[in-house]
Structure formats: C-alpha cells, structure tokens
Amino acid sequence: MKRADTKPQAIVLPPEVRPGQSVELLQELHILTRDGKLNQDSRRKLKQVYHLYQFIEPLLKEVQQDHPGVSLVDHGAGKSYLGFILYDLFFKGLDDGSHIYGIETREELVQKSTELARKLGFPGMSFLNLSVAESTRSNQLPERIDIVTALHACNTATDDAIDFALKKHAKFMVLVPCCQAEVASVLRKNKGKDLGKSALTEIWRHPLHTREFGSQVTNVLRCLQLEAHGYQVNVTELVGWEHSMKNELIIASYKNLPRKRPTERLQEVLATLGLEEMGERFYSEKLAEAETMSAAE
Numbered sequence: 001m002k003r004a005d006t007k008p009q010a011i012v013l014p015p016e017v018r019p020g021q022s023v024e025l026l027q028e029l030h031i032l033t034r035d036g037k038l039n040q041d042s043r044r045k046l047k048q049v050y051h052l053y054q055f056i057e058p059l060l061k062e063v064q065q066d067h068p069g070v071s072l073v074d075h076g077a078g079k080s081y082l083g084f085i086l087y088d089l090f091f092k093g094l095d096d097g098s099h100i101y102g103i104e105t106r107e108e109l110v111q112k113s114t115e116l117a118r119k120l121g122f123p124g125m126s127f128l129n130l131s132v133a134e135s136t137r138s139n140q141l142p143e144r145i146d147i148v149t150a151l152h153a154c155n156t157a158t159d160d161a162i163d164f165a166l167k168k169h170a171k172f173m174v175l176v177p178c179c180q181a182e183v184a185s186v187l188r189k190n191k192g193k194d195l196g197k198s199a200l201t202e203i204w205r206h207p208l209h210t211r212e213f214g215s216q217v218t219n220v221l222r223c224l225q226l227e228a229h230g231y232q233v234n235v236t237e238l239v240g241w242e243h244s245m246k247n248e249l250i251i252a253s254y255k256n257l258p259r260k261r262p263t264e265r266l267q268e269v270l271a272t273l274g275l276e277e278m279g280e281r282f283y284s285e286k287l288a289e290a291e292t293m294s295a296a297e
C-alpha cells in the first residue's frame, strides 16, 4: 500500500501578495488564512490599502529626498492595517530612524497593535492610546511630522487630524474622511433663520439633504482650510472602495501657495451658508497675515 505523503505542503500564495511581504503579518491581520488563502473580504481590504499605497509611496520618497528618517502619523488607526502594510512595504528595510505612529482611542486595539509590532520585529512602529486632539499636545510625538494619514477617522477626528498636521507642519496629508455630523447639525439648527434668505437654501431644506449637503460642505471647507494654509489640494475618488459610501480621498501637499484667495473664499462660504460659528473649526490665518504672506510669496 502506498504511504500517505506527510511532508508539509508549501503554501502557494495568491498573486496579491507582493514579493518580500510578510506572510506572518498578513496572517496576523487575518488578510491571509493559515493556509495562505485570501477570502473575499480580505481581498477587498488588501486592494484598498494597496490603492492608497499607490498615492502614499511617492510622498514617502519625496520626503526621503529632503531628509532621511520619515515620520508618519496615522490617526484613528483602528487595527492599523494601513500602518502595518506601509511599514512592511516601505519602512521595514530602512535604518534611518523612520517611524510610524498609530493614534487610537480604543485601548485594546493599541495593545494588540503594540504586541503585533513587537512580535513581527517592527521597531519603528509605536501606538499611542490618545485621541487625535490629545496627540497634538502630547510630548510622545516629535515636534515635526512629515506625513499625516487619517482613514475613516470618525466624525470630527479628521478635522482634528488636519489641525494636528497644521501644527506639526506636515508636508503631506492623506485623508479619507468619515461622515461628519457637526456642519449638518449647525445647518439644521439655523434652518429656520436662514431658509428663505435665498433660493439656494433649498439645497439643504429636506433633512436627508441637510445631512448629505452638510457632509459635502464639510469636505469643501476642509479643502479651503488647507489651501488657506498654503497647501495644494487634490480631491479624488478612492476606487477599490466600491463598497463604501465614504470614498473621497483628499491629498494635501505643502507648497507655500498664496493664501489670500482661499482664505477669503473660506470666510465667504461660511458666511453664505450661515456657518460663521464653524470658523474656529475651519480656521485660517488672519486675512491680514494671509495678505502679507501672499505679498511676500
């Protein structure tokens, strides 16, 4: 009788796994099963992160051209899929002090990610149990950060991530906003006062429209705020995210661009929509300062 072959079978990896990528990491993130298979959900997650990587890799390289030791902060990191895959694909081979920080309010996720980074031997990764707003003032982070990412960070966490990036003089921001309810709630509150002022108030009269328009306006205000701080902004669609409604990708690159016009536009949009009270959230430099900076540019 023929004996059964007891030799362990080599795992045949799916083509989505790139050469040199850590199989252990992908298994720990439950993207790959123990026998090296991808299920439908994890194939989608991997596709999403690769798609984002396409945008982030050139930014990492641009920072490297400026100085060694890239610092990246990922806000609302969750299970840190993005951070871990970025580290595995780009940071792993670097020996120049490059570092990824994951900011997350859920302590159990911070603990899990810390443990996983230790297990995988990824010393250039840290996870901090802080809110985005707290991290802006935390001395556990360096004064300057090169790249800030925030992927579906809930509600106003994206705005806090923008504030963090502005204070840290980040060269790049890569933001995929989640729904933000704050602007819609102010539109809703002021509806009685503002409706009738102009036919354009019809755009947010119905409750569903208030929510959707609020969400749209939030991203418009974010873009203007970034431009008002000298950033060049690109807004695109995060394809590969076809199962998510929240697929707007905002990439901001600091270019020290003239600030006067976007600052004026930002104020004008806030005033036109009765959103003046959101001026602190979507702050810009004082118009006089923006004018001085534009004149000096």
Ligand SMILES: C[S@@+](CC[C@H](N)C(=O)[O-])C[C@H]1O[C@@H](n2cnc3c(N)ncnc32)[C@H](O)[C@@H]1O
Residues within 6 Å of the ligand: 075, 076, 077, 078, 079, 080, 081, 082, 103, 104, 105, 106, 109, 130, 131, 132, 133, 150, 151, 152, 153, 154, 157, 160
């Ligand atoms: C929808 S998940 C996204 C996780 C991850 N970025 C991803 O795309 O897979 C949002 C995460 O942000 C965290 N979060 C929400 N508000 C936060 C805040 N203000 N500061 C830090 N983390 C926050 C939540 O605990 C959650 O883990």
